[in-house]
Amino acid sequence: MLVNALTIGSIYILMVLGLDIILRGTKILNFAHGQLYMLGAYVLFLFFQTLHWNFALSLVLSGAVLALVGALSYLGVFAILSRRFTVSTTLSYRLLLSAMASVGLMMILQQGTLLAFGTQERGIQSPFPQVIDILDIRISVMRILIIFLSVLVCLLLYLLMYKTPFGRVLRAVSYDPEAVTLQGVNTFWIFVTCFALGSALAGLAGGIIAPLFSVTPAMGQNVIFLSFLVLLVGGIGSYRGTIAGGLLIGLLLSFGFQFLGGVAELFVFMLVILILVFRPGGILGEATE
Amino acid sequence: MKLPNNVALKSRKKQIAVAIAIAVLVVLPLCIESDYIKHLLIMSCVGTILAMTFSMLYSSGLISLGAAAFYAVGAYTSTVLVMNTGLSFWLALPLTILVAAVLSLGFGAIFVRHAGVAFVIISLLFAQVVVIAAGQAEFLGGWGGIIGIPRPDPLGPVEFASKNSFYYLALAILLLVVLVFNALYSSRIGRAWRAIKLSPNLAGTLGINAYRYRLVSFVAGSTAAALSGSFYAHYAQTITPGAFGGWLSIYIQLYAVLGGLEFYIIGPVIGAVVMTFVPEYLRVLKEVEPIITGILLLIIILFFPDGILGSIKNSSSAGLDRFKSGMGGIKAWITQNR
Numbered sequence: 001m002l003v004n005a006l007t008i009g010s011i012y013i014l015m016v017l018g019l020d021i022i023l024r025g026t027k028i029l030n031f032a033h034g035q036l037y038m039l040g041a042y043v044l045f046l047f048f049q050t051l052h053w054n055f056a057l058s059l060v061l062s063g064a065v066l067a068l069v070g071a072l073s074y075l076g077v078f079a080i081l082s083r084r085f086t087v088s089t090t091l092s093y094r095l096l097l098s099a100m101a102s103v104g105l106m107m108i109l110q111q112g113t114l115l116a117f118g119t120q121e122r123g124i125q126s127p128f129p130q131v132i133d134i135l136d137i138r139i140s141v142m143r144i145l146i147i148f149l150s151v152l153v154c155l156l157l158y159l160l161m162y163k164t165p166f167g168r169v170l171r172a173v174s175y176d177p178e179a180v181t182l183q184g185v186n187t188f189w190i191f192v193t194c195f196a197l198g199s200a201l202a203g204l205a206g207g208i209i210a211p212l213f214s215v216t217p218a219m220g221q222n223v224i225f226l227s228f229l230v231l232l233v234g235g236i237g238s239y240r241g242t243i244a245g246g247l248l249i250g251l252l253l254s255f256g257f258q259f260l261g262g263v264a265e266l267f268v269f270m271l272v273i274l275i276l277v278f279r280p281g282g283i284l285g286e287a288t289e
Numbered sequence: 290m291k292l293p294n295n296v297a298l299k300s301r302k303k304q305i306a307v308a309i310a311i312a313v314l315v316v317l318p319l320c321i322e323s324d325y326i327k328h329l330l331i332m333s334c335v336g337t338i339l340a341m342t343f344s345m346l347y348s349s350g351l352i353s354l355g356a357a358a359f360y361a362v363g364a365y366t367s368t369v370l371v372m373n374t375g376l377s378f379w380l381a382l383p384l385t386i387l388v389a390a391v392l393s394l395g396f397g398a399i400f401v402r403h404a405g406v407a408f409v410i411i412s413l414l415f416a417q418v419v420v421i422a423a424g425q426a427e428f429l430g431g432w433g434g435i436i437g438i439p440r441p442d443p444l445g446p447v448e449f450a451s452k453n454s455f456y457y458l459a460l461a462i463l464l465l466v467v468l469v470f471n472a473l474y475s476s477r478i479g480r481a482w483r484a485i486k487l488s489p490n491l492a493g494t495l496g497i498n499a500y501r502y503r504l505v506s507f508v509a510g511s512t513a514a515a516l517s518g519s520f521y522a523h524y525a526q527t528i529t530p531g532a533f534g535g536w537l538s539i540y541i542q543l544y545a546v547l548g549g550l551e552f553y554i555i556g557p558v559i560g561a562v563v564m565t566f567v568p569e570y571l572r573v574l575k576e577v578e579p580i581i582t583g584i585l586l587l588i589i590i591l592f593f594p595d596g597i598l599g600s601i602k603n604s605s606s607a608g609l610d611r612f613k614s615g616m617g618g619i620k621a622w623i624t625q626n627r
Binding site for chain 2: 023029077080081084090091092093095096097099100101103104105106107108110111112114115225228229231232236263265266269273276277
C-alpha cells in the first residue's frame with residue numbers, strides 16, 4: 001500500500017519536475033505534457049516489446065526520443081511564437097498564447113497517436129516480474145525500481161540545477177531572461193534545452209510506468225490532471241515543494257481510492273483548495289504573481 | 290496598448306450599425322427553413338455567451354480554462370430546481386443566477402487570489418472537478434445524466450415548442466448579457482480591469498484593488514455562464530456530465546481568440562458563429578476533427594494572434610497608412626515641381 005503510494009508519487013514527481021522546468025525556464029504552461037508522457041510509454045513499447053531491446057536501453061531511448069520531440073516542438077511552435085513578444089507584451093497575453101499553443105499541440109499529439117496506434121490497450125511484459133518479501137509484505141521489484149530511479153533522477157536534477165554553471169544560468173533565466181541575455185548568454189538555446197529536458201522527464205515517467213499499467217492513448221489525459229494538482233500543492237518554482245507535493249498527492253490518492261472509491265479525486269481537490277487558502281504559494285513555495 | 294474599440298456606443302454610425310445588426314438577427318429565423326441551421330444558430334448564441342465570459346475574465350488579466358464549470362453549474366441547478374421542486378423555468382432562471390453568483394463569489398474569493406499561472410490551473414481543475422462531482426452524485430443522475438427536462442412554461446401566448454421560439458429566447462438572453470457586459474466595460478470597473486491587465490502593480494499604485502476587481506469579473510462571468518447553462522438544459526432537455534467536460538472549455542477559448550481578443554463583445558460573436566458553422570459544413574471525420582482543430586489553433590496563434598477582426602483592422606489600417614504616405618509623397622512631389 002505504502003509502496004504503491006510511493007510509486008504513484010514518484011511518477012508524479014518526475015512529471016511535475018518536467019512541467020516546472022518548462023514553466024520556469026520558458027514561461028510556458030505545457031498542456032501537452034501528458035501526451036509527452038504517453039509518447040514515452042509508446043516509445044518504450046516499441047523498443048522493448050516489439051523490438052526486444054534491453055529494458056534499460058529502451059528506457060534511456062524513451063527519454064532521448066522525447067527530448068528530441070520536445071526540442072522540435074519548441075523550435076517549431078514556441079520559438080516562432082516568442083519572436084512576436086516584446087518587452088511591453090503583457091504577461092497574461094504571453095501566458096495565454098503559449099498555453100493555447102500547447103493546447104493545440106496536445107490535440108494534435110493526442111489524436112495523432114490515437115489514429116496511429118488505435119484505442120486498444122497494450123500490455124508490456126514486466127522486465128522484473130520477481131516479488132520480494134520484506135517483513136511478510138510482498139513487493140514487486142518493478143515498483144522498487146521505479147522509486148529508486150526517480151530518486152536518482154531527482155538527485156541528478158538537483159546537482160544539475162544547483163551545482164553546475166548550466167543550472168545557474170537556468171535559474172537566472174527563470175528570474176529575468178532579458179538580464180541574462182545582457183550578460184552575453186544565448187537564452188534561445190537555454191529555452192530549447194529547458195523544453196527538451198522537461199519533455200525527457202515526461203518521457204522517462206511514461207516509459208518507466210508502462211510495464212506496470214497498460215499503454216493507452218488516454219493515459220496522458222488522466223495523468224495531467226493530477227500533475228497540475230501536484231504543481232499547485234507543491235508551489236510553482238519550488239524544487240522541494242514538488243517532491244513533497246508529489247508524495248502527498250500519491251499518498252492521499254492511493255489511500256483515498258482504498259477508502260473512498262470514486263470520490264477520491266474530489267476529496268483531494270477540496271483538500272488542495274483548503275491548503276491554498278492557508279498557503280497560497282503551495283506548501284513549500286512562495287506566493288508570487 | 291490599443292484601446293478596446295467596442296467600449297461605448299458613442300458615434301451615431303455605431304448606433305445605426307447595432308440597430309441594423311439586431312434587426313437582422315430578429316428577422317433571420319423567418320428567412321430560414323431548416324431546423325438544423327436554426328439549431329446551429331441557437332448553439333452559436335450559447336457559445337457566444339460562454340466566449341464572452343472568457344473575454345471578460347481575460348480583460349482583467351485572468352486566463353480561465355474553466356468557462357464550462359459554471360455553465361455546468363447553471364444547467365444542473367436549474368434542472369434540479371425545475372424537476373425536483375416543481376418551480377417554473379421563469380422562476381428557476383433568476384434563482385440559478387443567484388446560486389451561481391453566491392457559489393462563484395465563494396470559490397472566486399479563493400481562486401482569484403492566485404493570479405497568473407496558478408489561476409489557469411485552478412480554473413481547469415475546477416471545471417474537471419465539477420464534471421466528476423456531477424458524475425458521482427446519484428441525485429444528479431450520475432454519469433448517465435438527466436433526461437426529460439421540461440421545456441420552459443408558455444409565456445403568455447408564446448409556447449416554447451418550435452426552434453423559432455427558442456431562438457428568440459436565446460437571442461434575448463444574449464442581448465441581455467451583451468447589455469450588462471457593455472455597461473460593465475464602459476464603466477469605471479471596465480477601465481479598472483484594463484488597467485489591471487496592463488500592469489497589476491501599476492494599477493495597485495493607483496489605488497485599484499486588483500483582487501476585488503478581478504473577483505467582480507469572475508462573478509459576472511460565472512453568472513452569465515450559468516445563465517446560458519440554464520437555457521441550454523431546458524433547450525436540449527438532456528444533460529450529461531460528459532457534455533461539459535473534455536474539449537468544451539478549450540473550444541470556448543478558441544471562439545474568443547479566433548474572433549479577436551481585443552474585441553470583448555463582437556469578437557466572441559464572430560468566433561462562435563464561425564466555429565459552429567464551419568466544422569458542420571466541412572464534414573470531416575470525427576476522428577480527424579481534433580487534429581484539424583489543433584492545427585487551426587496553432588495557425589491562428591502563430592500567424593493571426595489578433596483574430597479575425599484584429600487582422601482585418603490591422604490590414605485596413607496598414608492600407609490606410611500606405612495610402613496616407615503615398616498621398617504625402619505625391620504632395621511632396623507636387624510642391625517640389627511647382
